[in-house]
Amino acid sequence: MSLAATSGADDGLYIGLMSGTSLDGVDGVLLRGPSPQWMTLGHAHRPFPHELRQELLALNTPGDNELHRSAVAAQGLAEVYAEVVHALLAAAQVSPSDVRAIGAHGQTVRHRPDLGYTWQINAPATLAEHTGIAVVADFRSRDVAAGGQGAPLVPAFHQAIFGREDRSVVVLNVGGMANLSILRPGLPPLGFDCGPGNCLLDMWCEWQTGHAFDANGEWGAAGHVREDWLADALSEPYFKLPPPKSTGRDLFNADWLNQWLGPHGLTDGPVSDGQMARDVQATLCELTARSAALAIHDHAPDAVEVVVCGGGALNGDLLRRLGEQLPGVRVGRSDAHGLDVMQVEAAAFAWLAWCHLSAQAGNVAGVTGARGARVLGALYPA
Template sequence: MTPVDPHSPLFLGLMSGTSADGIDAALVQFPAGGGCRFVHGHTHDWDPATRALLIALGQGAEPPSMDALGELDARVGIAFAAAANQLLDESGVDRSHVRAIGSHGQTIRHRPHATPAFTWQIGDANRIAELTGITTVADFRRRDVAAGGHGAPLMPAFHLAMLGSADEDRAVLNLGGIANLSLIAHDGGIRGFDTGPANALLDAWCQRHLGQPYDADGAFAASGRVDAVLLAKLQADPWFALPPPKSTGREQFHLHWVEAHFDGAAPTPADVQATLLELTAASVADALLAQLPQVRRLLVCGGGVRNPQLLHRLQARLPGVMIASSADHGLDPDYMEAMGFAWLARETLAGRPGNLPSVSGACGPRILGAIHPA
């Protein structure tokens, strides 16, 4: 744990993404001179039954009942509060020194192209405020959607504030369940969008065939060969050709989607894993070179940063780009998004917009989130 600066307020961020592999909690400070000071992090495991239901809902399954959905919303809020409380217990920080919690919630539906468009994150923030005793800001995405945007990705504003450089064009890649890019031009221009699947498909295929929650070090993928025919079919999905702004999730990219592209006999499980890894690398590289061709540095965060096989394939497709972990620039790659939602909570309380219309497609900047006082 990093010692706390007594002159800078503390903020706590909570994030559970598309993979639903745990609730990341990050305690941070934002010094007056700029930057983000990481104090402590904790990842809280989901109850297996709750996680299974969240993944199913994210892939389009219907909830068992309205009562079940209401109970799930409450349970997710309680789990988020438990993650925050455990982080504070581990850190030894007095909770009265925490200005606010920023909670992403858990996405169960994301329909930016519906009429009307909507996105839905559950995890009752009233429960978080009640169980932690800390003001909680939540429901960040829906205001942007109401303003005509996708409500995603939201991290580019944080990336710009923390990682922008006047000396070079650079990009930030989050390899979570879904991969997304923040493109930061040296002149301060910023764009961002999802590029397609990442850990959500890799983890799900590994779980099915190896009984393991993820492909440690990319070993499963490395044991197979890319099926060029299958890769071409997956890449031909019209979603990849959509121009930014764009966002996606499990409702678009799931194992049934993969299996629908098998032609007759399925490839070996290892070959499918290798092909899914190559799909992630190819979709990221293609999007990056198309949208920011002068990029020279790619900073990677999210769970995928610990997959050396995936990073190897990215480097092979981006030979002129220096690829490094966000840790090299002072931001822990495991807690980047949790830190980002702590920052968004700070922006909301300060009355500052948290979205970027150039990223989401919203008709203008908006203050994001609802405030739940302690």
């Protein structure tokens, strides 16, 4: 991966860490930049221990003793973050003193910009202690304080990597949620969360099969889309809201899924009819594809290419459905542009850490709805 240099802080090494709403673990990327161009030097991944994953998932909804539980979970998250950092340093044979900063997004458990807050579980001081590297964290809060959604924060980074001077491009990141970046020649990027990504798919798959996700979408591909069920799902008011907008597990969660399943006689328990179970999965996959495609039709009708990244890019059935919904548009993965699908968001937070140290704005006000450009994050020195 390479992208054009931008004026700012001195050249150096930066690490980005990302653990998204899919809760599949932590991805870390080591970057060198900014001049003459940003280069990816390494990638590492660590899955969450089962107990930590379950606790992070549980903390997305109200429960007992949340303050204590979230503090303990934050320490566990910092330990996994540190493991990823040490793996990156070892593989690249780099000393902690050579790295200028780590950008650590934290784990979103509540996102309520309508109430003026967003909450990412994190322990950046612990991470700085464990690694001996300065940490930049809490990227969303300043944008929310300025009246923004605090998300998505990646469109400016997407513009730098995937933007083209001769055509309009959409970057579709499919993590637990799905978000779009609309990149047009000569114009600032646009972007918003378009709806669920993998979260509902993974939830239903785990309920029915015991597996955390549907590998390559093969289980769901054997199902049939129930168009009446899909129409019910697409009636969700969020899909019709104008941007700027953002969403998360506060909306698309087990309660949402059960409310959708209930009228069709289904619950969150195992379904005895295997074909019916696969039909639900196929319909949920179509929901992710069609909600994204509808957003692209409405807000980026001139797009000639859609670059897909995030864990959802590994779902072949989802990519096929996106292609069917976007005839005449080239749909492909970010790998073709030199950046692995699981590295894009982590790389973005390394870049945002550089922006913080450079005193450069990390948000795009036209994307988030903030009152203006803001330097994002808080610094925890080594």
